[in-house]
Amino acid sequence: MKSKRNYPLLVLKGIGMGAADVIPGVSGGTIAFITGIYEELVGAIRSFDLTALRLLGRFDLRGFWRHIHGGFLFSVLAGIAISIFSLAKLMKYLLESYPIFVWSFFFGLIIASSWLVAREVKRWGIGTVVALAAGTVAAYVITALSPATTPDAWWFIVLSGAVAVCAMILPGISGAFILLLLGKYAYIIGAVSTFDVPVLLLFAVGAVVGIVSFSHLLSWLLARYHGVTVALLTGFMVGSLNKIWPWKRVVETYTNSHGEVLPLVERNVLPGAYEQLTGQPALLSWAIVFMAAGFLLIWGIERGAAALSRRRAAEQEADKH
Structure with a gap:
């Protein structure tokens, strides 16, 4: 890893990952991939x-810190923590008040991200195409599943942390949505909002165990079968578009512990059908604007990162002479 790092920039990338991780349907791994730190992050965790x-x-703390790439990890994780604890309530408000705008923005974001990640596959062949299709189908099936009602026991909180965090580092597979499927999204978001330390510690234990174990497998796959693995991850992102389609009709609801009636099962519908079924405007024009904004944001980040990379390469070449 590089000796000179832009740690404030790494914190900002972590903030982007954290913001994505609190939204069911958007993956922090996607943000890591498009900001160019994905493989380094997996390697550092491994x-x-x-x-x-x-x-x-x-007690060789300096050697330990160097071995785990502590500066890199600390910066990214600090950004994630800042984002999660500061944005949890805001994202809940936005999803409740402006769902079409939020989902449209991330729909455009994921389309752009899928395109950029697919470009990382240098050679497309039968294996990569099959991996792309498999990832797409797997993500679609996962996002089509109905959330479950599950216990609040300590062991299940630990298990939820382990499973969800593995999804968080997979582009296209949302850790927040996995929590929703496990029936623990509202429970964990509530613990974050109220800073329920016992619950957060249990969740963190599961997350640490899960992410360290899973990162070894993922790092091995990227090293041995890079093209196929990236194609599979691209498929995950494409399949996840099913979950973040902006127009949905509620099929089933449930009542949470606070007496609030919330959606349990939703189905995607076209904008025209949405207006007929719900009696609410589809806001199609605004949705297109937000989709374009999400797409252009990722495109702009990628262009900026490419320009920065070229500038650094030119500076290094000049230093040689």
Whole structure:
């Protein structure tokens, strides 16, 4: 890894990941991928191994910090934490008050992200096309599942953390939506909003165990089968568009612990059908504007990152001479 890092920029990238992670249907892994830190992030998480434990056991804190790429990880995780704790209430408000605008924005964002990630596959062949199709189908099936009612026991909170965090680092598979399927999204968001320390600690334990274990598998796949793995991740992103389609009709509802009636099962509908079924405006023109804004945001980030990379390459070349 590079010795000179732009740590404030890494924090901003973490903030983007955290913002995505609190929305059911959008993956923090997607943001990591499009901001160019995905493989480095997976590798850094994978560095929590036996060597790291030995360094920690010898109280070689400096060696431990270098081994786990502490500066990089701390910056990204700090951004994620800042975003989650500051945006949880805001995102809940926006999703309740302006759902079509929010989902439209992220619909455009995911379309642009899928295109950019697919460009990382250098050679398309039968294997990569099959992986793309498999990822698309898998993500579609997952997002079409109905949320479940599950216990609030400590072991299930730990399990939820382990499963959800694995999804959070997969582009297109939303950790927040996995929590929704497990019936724990509102419960965990509530714990974040009220800073319920016991619940958050249990969730964090599961998250740490899950992400360290899963990162080893993902890092191995990226090293051995990079093209196929990236195609599979692209498919996850394409399939997840099913979940973030802006116009939905509520099929089933449930009542939460606060007595609020909330959607349980939703089905996608066309804008015209949405107006007929709900009696509310589809806001199609505004939805297109927000989709375009999401697409252009990702396109702008990618162009900016490419320009920065070219400038650094030119500076390094000039330093050689």
